[in-house]
Amino acid sequence: MKMIPVETTINGDRTEFLCNSDESLLDVLRDRLGLTGAKEGCGTGDCGACSVTLNGRLVCSCLVLGVEVDGAEVETIEGMADGETLHPLQRIFIEEAALQCGICTPGILIAAKSLLEKNPDPTDTEVRYWLAGNLCRCTGYDKIIKAVQKAAAEMRAA
């Protein structure tokens, strides 16, 4: 079966891979590139656990074909921290215990980062609507919203 060569940029690094035509970006990231931060929850674009950004737009990587990212820029959770220094959202999610099992957390962090880039000072309602496509089945959402707001405040002050 002939695979398709794809050239893309992931977290700032130029990356080349071969994949099948019907393979999702999520499967490429996890199974071909070893980037297992994005999780597969539903695989149908409902849960947001596989969230990444594609050319700056928040998307579900399960609903993107690997071949579609040729020439594109992809950002995943693996690119969020600066070396050993966590992104404020990552650090504050830990401080505020805004997670339990952690499966939804990479997707929520990527989605929250994308929100704060667009809207540095969101209302609680805006955070809830923005994250409506990121399902968490452990904590409920209050701690997540609180952590996003605390990180937003810190990032605004920085």
Added chain:
Amino acid sequence: MHESGCAAFAPFAESWKTQMRYVKPESYEAASAVLVAEQGIARILTGGTDVLVMLKAEVVEPDLMVDIKHLPGMRDIVSEDGGYRIGAAVSSAQLGEHAGVKAMWPGVVEGAELIGSTQVQNRATMVGNLCTASPAADSVPALVTANAIARVHGPDGARDVPVVDIPIGPGKTSLLKGEFITSTYLPARPDNAADAYLRFIPRTEMDIAVSSAAVSLELDASGSVTAAFVALGAVAPTVRLVPDAGAALIGTKLDAAAIAGLVAAAEAACSPITDKRGTIEFRTKTAGVLAKRAAHIAYSRAGGKT
């Protein structure tokens, strides 16, 4: 699918299945040509939020996937004759960020913006929604009341088709082999005109319409309705334009009698099914209520005062 019931034959079954071919044609003409030449199942890829879900669920297993979103104009919103031409691969999010379209056709934008999550909004397109041809498609009723025109590219070149004529049944469109939509055109508006779209879902976000209504109105300087279009979603096999409902509002300022006429005509146009989302009675009743509310919103947006 060539699935074998016997596990021992599974590897053979897998090898029989030919892999889906993925192509990015260099032009509209080339896209039409590969679609015409395809003997198997072909699908167009723009946002992928329906097509890839069906692929994954093995509901539709295309032999050919034609990615067209890189073609000229596909991702552009351009002014044209006082209206806007919206490329077929423009996402709902991109549409919502366009101040001009939002000001001229707020109902069209609010329909598109109701589809799915932030993640889905960044990929999903109105044309994809139109071509999936769900009776409950949120972006379609307001395109219908806007009298939007789809530009269809096919083996014989381009032709323009009213959006209302694209869906012909659940999951079915009037597009012929080799045809695909390249853009939709939202016409110019006079002053004192606006539209609105409402749907009923049993929660606040991320659900499929139980019923829905779009209303587009044009008013004269005194606030009387001079043109009115009403379309209903999820209450018939396709989104339905209801001329009688629009006619009930002409020459009025949405007084009680006009609204009663609108509701009666809307309810009369419903031929829904009963399913897990709602009964025939519930869908019919809510479609009338939503039409009434959408009419009031459109009227107020158009500058009318009741």
